[in-house]
Amino acid sequence: MLGAPNQNYAKTMMLLGAGELGKEVVIEAQRLGIETVAVDRYEGAPAMQVAHRFDVIDMLNGEQLRTVIEKEKPDYIVPEIEAIATDTLQELENEGYNVIPTAYATQLTMDREGIRRLASEKLELPTAKYEFANSLDELKEAVAAIGTPCVIKPIMSSSGKGQSLCRTEAEIENSWQEALSSGRGNSTRVIVEEFIHFDSEITLLTVRSSTGTYYCPPIGHQQQGGDYIQSWQPHAMSEEHIRQAEEIAKKVTDEIGGYGVFGVELFITSEGVYFSEVSPRPHDTGMVTLVTQDLSEFALHVRAILGLPIEDVHLVTAGASHAVKSSVESDNYYITGVENALTVPHTQVRLFGKPDAKAGRRMAVILSRGENVETACRQAEKAALEISIESI
Numbered sequence: 001m002l003g004a005p006n007q008n009y010a011k012t013m014m015l016l017g018a019g020e021l022g023k024e025v026v027i028e029a030q031r032l033g034i035e036t037v038a039v040d041r042y043e044g045a046p047a048m049q050v051a052h053r054f055d056v057i058d059m060l061n062g063e064q065l066r067t068v069i070e071k072e073k074p075d076y077i078v079p080e081i082e083a084i085a086t087d088t089l090q091e092l093e094n095e096g097y098n099v100i101p102t103a104y105a106t107q108l109t110m111d112r113e114g115i116r117r118l119a120s121e122k123l124e125l126p127t128a129k130y131e132f133a134n135s136l137d138e139l140k141e142a143v144a145a146i147g148t149p150c151v152i153k154p155i156m157s158s159s160g161k162g163q164s165l166c167r168t169e170a171e172i173e174n175s176w177q178e179a180l181s182s183g184r185g186n187s188t189r190v191i192v193e194e195f196i197h198f199d200s201e202i203t204l205l206t207v208r209s210s211t212g213t214y215y216c217p218p219i220g221h222q223q224q225g226g227d228y229i230q231s232w233q234p235h236a237m238s239e240e241h242i243r244q245a246e247e248i249a250k251k252v253t254d255e256i257g258g259y260g261v262f263g264v265e266l267f268i269t270s271e272g273v274y275f276s277e278v279s280p281r282p283h284d285t286g287m288v289t290l291v292t293q294d295l296s297e298f299a300l301h302v303r304a305i306l307g308l309p310i311e312d313v314h315l316v317t318a319g320a321s322h323a324v325k326s327s328v329e330s331d332n333y334y335i336t337g338v339e340n341a342l343t344v345p346h347t348q349v350r351l352f353g354k355p356d357a358k359a360g361r362r363m364a365v366i367l368s369r370g371e372n373v374e375t376a377c378r379q380a381e382k383a384a385l386e387i388s389i390e391s392i
């Protein structure tokens, strides 16, 4: 019928968090005819630039979150970050809203304690030994129990913020101050983890969908100061380690439930695979799948959310991603060197278009294909070195 509304547009997806990962989710949702709304705490966020509509709210404020959700009445509420009023998400789910993958997942992974206790105590998965502490005195006791070196992190933080390696007793106070200064919210609670001397660390992207659970080939990555700098796919692993990794991922994601992509972070050691943490959403190290897989982690997420079938996850080529971070602070920056970066073979550049540059903030990513991951990593790194964020 002429002039009939596009039936697919009857479905609306709201992204809570509108960063570079949300931007790719929005693009994939639009490819399947979904109306998209991007929400974040600041205007001009990457996903807002491509969504049909946007809202600016404090997502940790339950009232503001409820107001915007009741205004838009989205069919799918898709969290992109952890810092959201998860109690409100739980209430909204009880009232019939569809939170991806589940409101329980967002509560469980909002801080490090819920998911760690579940993985270790309920599912009995191998993890680093851990203790929690609420004060400097408790922290000293916890470090004594775990031993040094250990890793100390605020229970609510991401991208390595507030995290430090504590090598000796003398460093405990520094670690405490570091955690206090960078944790999210008013919490002073920290986790102390045994330092795992891993051979490598991976993200196992796991997709729960209406047609079953699928695993992307393992993504290896390198972190600097607790934040990802480079990732590659496929990461070479023994059959036995792959089996252990998939078994851990299956147990954790089945427990969390719902449909969507999960980033299961694992440490690979000579004693076997350790569970570290899980994101119930696409993972930053998974941006490499934009060039390596026929369906990227973002395309898989949207398919799974919509209840559509997934035939298989297919790796097309080896590849690598390299983060480009700002070293300047500026609300009026420009980017140089893209023309040089693009002379590197089989290489693409994604600039996120963030309105402000901040020291250490990820502003762009390089994506390279290669005959093998070593070549792809070299290319991505070479291209990344060409790019610079400059303040006007």
Ligand SMILES: Nc1ncnc2c1ncn2[C@@H]1O[C@H](COP(=O)(O)OP(=O)(O)OP(=O)(O)O)[C@@H](O)[C@H]1O
Pocket: 128, 151, 157, 158, 159, 160, 161, 163, 193, 194, 195, 196, 197, 198, 201, 223, 226, 227, 228, 265, 276, 277
């Ligand atoms: N117990 C540990 N032993 C050894 N290394 C660790 C340990 N915990 C964390 N790390 C290192 O620090 C990195 C970041 O830790 P973690 O993933 O817990 O922090 P995060 O703030 O949640 O980071 P992100 O949000 O980027 O995933 C890990 O990827 C790993 O390289």
Ligand SMILES: [Mg+2]
Pocket: 265, 277
């Ligand atoms: Mg992590």
